[in-house]
Amino acid sequence: MEILIVEDERTIAELIQESLESEGFACRTCYDGLSALELFRERQPDLIILDLRLPGLDGLEVCARIRQQTNLKDPYILMLTARGEEIDRIVGLSTGADDYCVKPFSPRELVARVRALLRRSLRHGGHPQQIYCTEHFTVDLERHIATRNLHGDKSQQLELTSSEFKLLTLFVKNPGRVCDRARLIEHLWGDDFFGDERVVDTHVARLRKKIEPDPRQPRFIKTAIGVGYKFDDAMES
Incomplete structure (x- = not known):
């Protein structure tokens, strides 16, 4: 190569x-x-x-x-x-x-x-395999597996619900970009969703509990006040 x-x-x-x-x-x-x-x-x-x-x-x-x-x-x-x-x-x-x-x-x-x-x-x-990577996470859509990359070559498979997996996939595919609640809802439920868009906050909170070192002070999924969320997986300085 x-x-x-x-x-x-x-x-x-x-x-x-x-x-x-x-x-x-x-x-x-x-x-x-x-x-x-x-x-x-x-x-x-x-x-x-x-x-x-x-x-x-x-x-x-x-x-x-x-x-x-x-x-x-x-x-x-x-x-x-x-x-x-x-x-x-x-x-x-x-x-x-x-x-x-x-x-x-x-x-x-x-x-x-x-x-x-x-x-x-x-x-x-040559046919694309649906694998997306950031610094700490890898999402394999074909096998429906999400892993957290640890030190060295070690990794830990994450136990996620279907909604949590969809959320993490969207975040990993769009690092550094703010995703508003409307886009997150469309990604999770499509056009069939009716209700309070704040429901997505509950799913984000659950995902944080599974991937954040401290969910009260998120390292990866940052809140964009009044808009939605931003996934930040750049190397810490």
């Missing part, structure tokens, strides 16, 4: 390369959009880690041009973005990105996302 890293901040690029190579991945690195396109055509990597903000061609344009190529390998693309940028615009179908990682990120989180993307190809011949 070969990975192309496209990141104009050299210290970040070196950190990514060192983290991936320590896990056995072969990596190439470049620092601008035009070089990324040249290396893509030359090497045809299995996965591209692509920064959104690049000199010259930005990450969205590079992503779009790669997806327009014919007779070349169609790689997975993991977009790197700063907090506050439009995640929907990055990971939407129009861009062709497969996943994103929000800066600042931990090397462990990045490696987990890379493994999850490449696992889709390895296990299903």
Whole structure:
């Protein structure tokens, strides 16, 4: 498996390369959009880690041009973005990105996302496997299993109800993004829900009891006052 890293901040690029190579991945690195396109055509990597903000061609344009190529390998693309940028615009179908990682990120989180993307190809011949990872959590939709990632390679399977599993899945798929109560309700019950939208708070409270070190002071599921909740699984400073 070969990975192309496209990141104009050299210290970040070196950190990514060192983290991936320590896990056995072969990596190439470049620092601008035009070089990324040249290396893509030359090497045809299995996965591209692509920064959104690049000199010259930005990450969205590079992503779009790669997806327009014919007779070349169609790689997975993991977009790197700063907090506050439009995640929907990055990971939407129009861009062709497969996943994103929000800066600042931990090397462990990045490696987990890379493994999850490449696992889709390895296990299903290119058909996406529904596995989503953050720093501390992994959700496998196909097997309906959620785990908490512990130190090292250890993990703990979480005992969740169907509603709790759905909530955690939505949060893990949207780290750093505020989910309002209306969206949470639609995700849990669809259009058939009638009642007080505050009922979702009860389900969030139950999920917190199962995943938070201290549910009274949530580390992962933060309250967005007057709106809903935000899942934050970035590395603590």
